[in-house]
Amino acid sequence: MKRYFLPLLLILSFQSHAQTTVLPEVPDSVRTVTMSRPVQKQWRGQYEFEKMGVTVSNDFPMGSLNGMFQENDSTLVALITAENTPINESPWYAFQIWGKEEKDIYVRLTYQAGSKHRYYPKISYDGNFWSPLDSANFLVPDSLKNFNFRNRPEAATLKLNVTKDTTWVAGQEIHDSKRVKAWADLISSKPFVQHEKIGESLEGREISALTIGKPQNDKLVMVIARQHPPEVTGQLAMQSFVETLTNDSELSERFRENFTILVVPMVNPDGVDNGHWRHNMHGVDLNRDWADFHQPETRAVKEFMHKKAEENDATFYFGIDFHSTWDDIYYTVGDDYQTGNIPGMVSEWLVNIQSAIPGYEPNISPNNKMEPTLVSRNYFYITFGAESLVYEIGDNTPRDFLEEKSRVAAEEMIKLLLDKVD
Ligand SMILES: [Zn+2]
Known part of the structure; x- marks a missing residue:
């Protein structure tokens, strides 16, 4: 993502992240039912606006556009709806647009009742390189230009320069199952990496x-x-x-001599490719299914972990589950729990990350209710004693800082595990 340029508002949101309120991604007390429920599969195809000379498509993996109509000579209105409800508010949109001739048009993003705008628009001309929409073309009331979780626009209008070539418009970079598989294939070209199928999603991915x-x-x-x-x-x-754990440094090599790292890069490929807000094809939040395991995706990961633990009578020392939310947050296991395999390890690790990045203050939210397990972190901890956490990266965290922080996080994890485990 080398060509990723950040407008002022994104930089501001990064600088202010230390003071923002921690928002719980994991409501602990609610035991969500993870039995299968129907989802509304998105119609895929092209919306043609002949008078305007513009075509819009959602017909690609991660595409998300549930309806569109023309409001006037220069404005299209997009309807963005979820796969089913109730659902966490992550209104995802992604579409392609092109026209008979170059012109400026307006696209107003509207969301189903109860949802507001969340993802700042990104633009790409090839589906690979993305940059945030120029803030002058992001049309919302002035007070909402620098929107945050508590203060968001109901809808957002984007001024777009349409040409004969395809322009991609999406809430984030398109990172579909194919792209992640290509990444995994690249990693597994290294001699010390194996890549295997551990299960199938509901749609057979x-x-x-x-x-x-x-x-x-x-x-x-x-x-x-x-x-x-x-x-x-x-x-x-x-x-x-993971790239840090597989690099050629002496530290990473020594780590791989002693530890085996298991990586499931994409637990919900159906949800990803179908452009879902949150759920799998059974309308279920997979990160609430780690107690009941009603869904094949969570079952596949669970069975893989048990198989690997049994193979060499092995021990899980650390578990990490990557997510995104409004800010960078570490959701850790609270101090009430001291039954893990290296008590205190995650706290020490976060202190070390902080020391390694000048000026960085980690946003930490400990959790003192691990059962029922429901979420992966709790399952890793309760079942295997793995020191675990949910690692949340902000939607707007600058991509170069995101990479640096992950590299440091990996290095500091290596040092601690080598130090603490014989
Ligand atoms: Zn998440």
């Missing part, structure tokens, strides 16, 4: 895992990402974390 390090190691680290489809920054953070 492969759920795969990387096994990194000497296969006979009896010390394990678990890494997962993308239970929630629009959480692209979590995916990018995970990739940078």
Whole structure:
């Protein structure tokens, strides 16, 4: 994402992140039912606006546009709806647009009742390189230009320069299952990495895992990402974390001699490719299914972990699940719990990350209710004693800082685990 330029508002949101309120991604007391429920599968195709000379398409993986109509000579209105409800508010949109001739038009993003705008628009001309929409073309009331969780526009109008060539417009970079598989294939070209299928999603997409390090190691680290489809920054953070663990440094090599890292890069490929806000094809939030395991995606990861633990009579020492939300937050296991395999390790790790990044103040939210397990972090901790956390990256965290933080996080994890585990 080298060509990723950040407008002022994104930089501001990064600088102010230390003071912002921690928003719980995980409501602990609510036992959500994870039995299968119907979802409304999105119609895919092209919306033609002949008089305007403009065509809009949602017909690509991660595409999300549930309806569109023309309001006047220069304005299209987009309807963005969720796969089912109730649902966490992550209104994901992604579409392509082109025209018979070059012209400026307006697209107003509107959301189903109860949802407001969340993702600042990104633009791409090839689906690979993305940059935020120029803030002059992001039309919302002035007081909402620098919107945040508590103060958001109901709708947002984007001024777009339409040409004969395709312009991509999306809430984040398009990071679909194919792209993540290509990344996993690249990582697994290294001699110490194995890549295997561990299960299938409801629509038959492969759920795969990387096994990194000497296969006979009896010390394990678990890494997962993308239970929630629009959480692209979590995916990018995970990739940078894993790239550090697989690099040629002396530190990483020594780590791989002693520890095996298991990585499931995308737990919810159906949700991702279908452009969902949050759920799988059974309308379920997978990160509430780690107690009941009603869904095949969570079951695949669980069975893989148990298989790996049994293979070498191995122990999980660390588990990390990558997500995205409004800010960078670490959701940790609270101090009430001292039954993990290295008590206090995550707290020490966060202190070390802070020391390694000048001026950085981690936003930490400990959690003191681990059962029922419901979410992956709790399952890793309660079942395996792995020191665990949810690693949340902000939607707007600058991508170069995101990479740096993940690299430092990986290095500091390596140092601590090598130090604390014989
Ligand atoms: Zn999430």
